[in-house]
Amino acid sequence: MADTKTFNLQVVTPDRIFFQGEAEMIELKTTEGDIGVLKDHIPLTAIVAPGVLRIINGGEVKEAALLSGFIEILQDKVIVLAESCEWPDEIDINRANEAKIRAERRLKATDAGQINITRAEMALHRSLIRIELAEKSKH
Known part of the structure; x- marks a missing residue:
């Protein structure tokens, strides 16, 4: 049974599904400022600004370079459509x-x-x- 504190996260770039899985929280930069997203966040669509994407789950923090795009936040799912996204070892x-x-x-x-x-x-x-x-x- 899935942890009730998590939501489904998809990070999609033009050439691949960068990340697909569960997250307790994500942090990223939008054109309106930094944002943190937890499960049951209000629905929101925003423009992603270049910055670091932090994916937090089970005490583990993964970071990636996120270089603009869009984010759609739904009650139990978040989709990031990114121009480019790279793990540190891919840079x-x-x-x-x-x-x-x-x-x-x-x-x-x-x-x-x-x-x-x-x-x-x-x-x-x-x-x-x-x-x-x-x-x-x-x-």
């Missing part, structure tokens, strides 16, 4: 560092009027999330 830290350097270079460019500042800032933010999560998991 290519060299690639993330290269993306960080490229984004910083774009933001410092003297011809900044010719680049999309918001896009460069988002790329920098996504690379920093990946780097921080990958380095944290090594310790």
